[in-house]
Amino acid sequence: MKCSVTRVPINSPSDVLTLKEYVDQAVIHPGEVIAVLGKTEGNGCVNDFTRGYAVRSVQDFFAGYIGEKAKHISYVMSGGTEGILSPHLAVVSRNPVSEHLKYDRKSLAIGVAKTPEFLPEEIGRLTQVEQVAAAVKRAIYEAGITDNADVHFVQVKCPLLTTEHLRDASSRSVTVVTEDTYKSMGYSRGASALGVAIALEEIAAADLKEADICQDWEQYSFVASTSAGSELNYCEVIVFGNSDCAEGPFYIDHDVMKDSIDADVLRKLLAKHEEDEWVQVLAKAEADPTGYVRNRRHTMLNDSDINHTRHARAVVGGVLASVCGDPMIYVSGGAEHQGPAGGGPVAVIFKRGMKS
Template sequence: MTDDGLVPIIDAFRVPLDHSSDSSGLERLVAEGRLRPDDIIAVTGKTEGWQPGETSRLDADRAVRSFLLDRGTRSADVINQIPMVFTTGGIGMLTPHVVVYTRTRGEPSNDSAGRLAMGVTRSEIVRPEWLASTQLIEANVRAIRAGAQDAGIDPSAIEYVVGKAYYPTQQDFTEARAAGHKIPEYDDKTLFRRASGSAGLAVAVTADGLAMPSADDIGEKLDLWTAKVAVSANPWEPVGGEGPQTQLVVMGNRVGAGGRLRVGHSAMADTLDIDALTRALRRAGLDVGPGPLSAEHRARVVAVYVKFSATPDGRLRGRRQVIENPQYVNQVKAALGGMFSAMLQDNLVWISAGATHQGPVGGGTVAVVVDVS
C-alpha cells in the first residue's frame, strides 16, 4: 500500500478469437471504455493450430503486441517484455481465445482470503549448455522469485504459474558443442521434457520448498512434481523478448490486494479426474456443488488452465489406451476439452499437453481465476 492508500488491482478480460490474428474483441473493450491497453501486463491464449508448421501462436502474439503498440503509449521495447503464453491445439469444441490481465490501482479489499496478485517475469537468455545441467532450473527459480516479488507475495504463497519455456534448436547445440561445451545428444522429445520439466521443477523448488534436483532427474524422475504450474516449451520463436527465455506469469492471493478476482489450483490425478476442476473452483472461493456449473457460477469464471500428460504406460485406470496412434495426445486434449467444457458449460478453456513434473504422472494440474466480488 502506498501513502495514498491505494493498492494494485489485477483484472482480466476473456476474449474469443475469430482468427489467429484477431484483435477486434480487444478493440471493442477499448471502445466500450472497459480496457486501457497500457494497463495490460500479461496475456494467455488458446490458438487454433493443430498441425506441424502452423503459425497461429506467433500470429496471435504479434497481433496482440501490435494492438498494444498502436492503441497504447508504451514503447515496443516495453511491450516486448510482456509475457504472452499461447498454446496451440484448438481442437474439438475448444474455442480459441485470449485472456488479458491488467494492473491498475484502487482501494484494498477487506476480504481476509485475499485477492489476486500477479507478477510477470522472464528468465535470463537460455544457453544451450544449460539443458545438460540444473542451470536452467536455477535460472527459472530466480525468475519465479522475481515474479513473486513483482506480485508482492512470498514465494511460498504462489498459487499458480503459467508460462512458456523455450529451448535451443539442434543447430544451437551443434554450435555450442563446437565451442567446447559438453552436451549429450538429445532428441526433440527429450529437449521438450528437459525444458518444460526444468520450469516445473523450478516452481516446485520455489513455491513448495523442494530440494534442488539433480540434472539426471529432469524429465526422468517424474515423482517429483508440483500442482502449481502449467508451462509448455518449444524452440524460440521471433516474438517479444531478446531471445530464448522462459516467460512466466506468477499468481497468488494476497490479503490487502484489491479487485474482484482470486485464483485456485488443484492436482489432476489422471485425465478422468474432472473433480480437479471442482477442487480448484472451491479453493479459489466459489462454493460450487458437484456436476455442471450453475449459470451464476459460470458467470464468475474468468480463466481456466489445464495442463496434462498422457499416460506413460499406456493404461488409464488399468485399461489399455492406443498410444501408438500418432493423434493420441490431440485426441486426449479434445476429450479433456469436452469434459471441462461440459462441467463449466463454457468452452473457453486453455489446455496444454506435456505436463513434465507438472502434476502426477499421467495427470496434470488445473487452475481457475474467478470473480468473488
C-alpha cells in the same frame, strides 16, 4: 494493486478485432496489461508458428496504444486447440491505483518475470531449473505474495531446441540434452516445472540431479504449467496467487487432477466457490506415461500420426469443458513434473459475487 483477467475470443492467430472492441469499451486498458496468455490453433509442436504469429499480432496491437512499453508485456501462447478447445486470449491486467475494495479474503495478485537467454546446451538441464526458480521468486515478490501456499498457478513459457540450435552446439563441440527437437520440448517443460517446484519449496534443490529431469516423476510441482515454443530463447514466468496486498473482486484457487478424466477436481472447485462467478480455467494435460488410465490401456503414446500431447489436450479440454460448460478455457499439453504422472494442476480464477 488490483488484478484482473479478461477472456477474448479470436478467429485466427492474427485476430485482434474483439481485443480492440474491449479496449474501445474500456473493458481492457492497454497501459495496465502485464501479460497475455493465449491458446492458438496450431499443432503445439516444434513447427507451430501460430504462437509467434499471435505474439507479434498482439504486441503490435498494444504498441499502437503504449508504444515501446508493449515489449515489456509477457506474452505466453500455447499452441494446440484440439477437440473442442476454443482459441482465445486471456488478458492479464494490474492496476496499482487502490479503489479500497477490501474483502474478508485475499485477492488475486499476479507477478511476472523473465530468465536470461539460454544457450542450446542449457535447455532442459539444471541451469534452466535454477534460472526459472530465481525468476519465479522474483515474480512472487513482485506480486506481493508472502506465503508460498498462496501461489495457485505458475505459467512458464520456455524455449525448445531447433535444428539451428543443434548446429550451433555442434560447431562449439558441446552436447545438448537431446538431438530430437520434439523431445526437447518435454525436457524444457520438465526443467521449468522443477524450477517452479524448487522456488515454492515443493522439492529440495539439493536433492535434484540433472538425470532426474524427465525421469523421476515423483518430483513435481502442484501448481506449475509450462509450455515450450520456438518463438523465444528464454523463459517468461507468470505467477498467479492471492495476497493481502491485492484488492478487487478476483481471486484464484487450484487443485490437481490425478489423471486425464478426473472431472471431479473441477466440480469440487466450482462447488467450493459456488457463490462466485468463474472467469477462467487454467489446466495442464498429460498422457499417462504408464500407458494406462484407471487400469485401462490407452494408445496415445504409440500414435505415430498425432503426438500424445495433442491427444491429451483434446481429452482434458473435453472433460473440463463438460464440467464448466465452456470450451474457451486454457488447457496446455505436456505435463512433465507438473502434477503427478498422468495428471496435472487445474486452477480457476473467480470473481466474487454479491454474497461475498
